[in-house]
Amino acid sequence: MKYDLAIIGAGPAGYTVAETAAKKGLKTLLFEKDKLGGVCLNEGCIPTKTLLYSAKILDLMKNASKYGLKLTGGEAAFDLDKMMTRKTKTLRKLAAGIKTRLADSGVVWVTGEAHIAGESDGTIEVVCGSESYRTDYLLLCTGSEALVPPIKGLEAVDSWTSKEALNCDSLPERISIIGGGVIGLEFASLFNSLGVKVQVIEMQTEILPGLDRELASLLRKEYEKKSVVFHTGTRVLEALPDNSLIVERAGESLVIEADRLLVCVGRRPFTSGLGLEKLGLEGSGGALPVDKHMRTKHPRVYAAGDITGHSMLAHTAIREAAVALNHILGINDTMSYAALPAVVYTNPELASVGKSEEELVAASVAYRVVQLPMTYSGRFVAENEGVNGLCKLLLDKDNHILGCHMLGNPASELIPLAALAIGRSYSPDLFRGLVFPHPSVSEIFHELGLH
Helix, strand or coil: CEEEEEEECCCHHHHHHHHHHHHCCCCEEEEECCCCCHHHHHHCHHHHHHHHHHHHHHHHHHCHHHHCCCCCCCCCCCCHHHHHHHHHHHHHHHHHHHHHHHHHHCCEEEECCEEEEEEECCEEEEEECCEEEEEEEEEECCCEEECCCCCECHHHCCCECHHHHCCCCCCCCEEEEECCCHHHHHHHHHHHHCCCEEEEECCCCCCCCCCCHHHHHHHHHHHHHCCCEEECCEEEEEECCCCCEEEEECCEEEEECCCEEEECCCEEECCCCCCHHHHCCCCECCECCCCCCCECCCCCEEECCHHHCCCCCHHHHHHHHHHHHHHHCCCCCCCCCCCCCEEECCCCCEEEEECCHHHHHHCCCCCEEEEECHHHCHHHHHHCCCCCCEEEEEECCCCCEEEEEEECCCHHHHHHHHHHHHHCCCCCHHHHHCCCCCCCCCHHHHHHHCC
């Protein structure tokens, strides 16, 4: 049977674009080797945020006295089994929603590991199990897998990646997290809230490489107050059988002891076994190159999401897939990475969009900074006792917003407003002219517009 569009991978990019394509009249086929929702739903975004929300409530309970409240009958506590059960229930509910959406839109969904077999008669052949399928267009949304670095002795240690950490049935007393990026920091936040002694080892001189350095430093200091230990500028040399690490910092070796190792050094695009060579395609540094329409070197093969290596974020993947479908449909659309928000779902949250100061300095772009503590918002003060936070705008010579960086809850819900402003090349005058609800944390943008 021949299809208009076949999609390999049912993560956020795959299932959203499959539904849209089918609704637009394309005969659409979707392959998934594991579970609908991909890594994001099953091993990443959703399970981590579900557990982090439980941890945030626990933090609030522990700090109830700051808000004039007290717990009677004992201290704040948690039930790990119930937290995990709620996480599983959440995933099942969302997966059921995806199934319903695909079924209602008429998408044909096939479970199994698909690979490209070749092309003939102007169509691309995809094989899954013993079945062969033909399609006019192919969209690759195969996602990524956890990267495990070649650290001496690590293969002999029963270490965790994010997948195992999200399904643990007990907690270690001490955990060493290798990698101080977004994933590492979110797990540091989670385990710290649950009473685990956390150490984070990061090769770079500051955590969260690639994000605003000032805000990363402020977030690190917040977690140092919570007893998280950070080893920045530190390289792991060897993992020992007892879960200790031999590391090097400033030319000296030292041993970091722990009961469990969690490896969070990043992810790599998944291209293995896809059969890319059958269509003359190959990855570049593990990723599959695409143009501004998300098209590969093959005129009828597109790619979206982690496989492209541009931005391993679910919302990026969804947008990339939409651009690919629009090009297939003949709709004028191109992919831009200028205003893609990124969020670290710690407590407090850190959110960023656009350029950072470090990027602008490296590119020799003139800019100025307008920033205010989040405490300029009355709502923020009312709901965040003892926390200052920060909101920073980076402006070019014409007063257009180049970047926005925020530390403080709920930064994840506010950053889209800055993304809109950057995407439309607005100035802070936009915020001055908008009427914000009072009191709301979003009023911080209005305050920035007045400065």
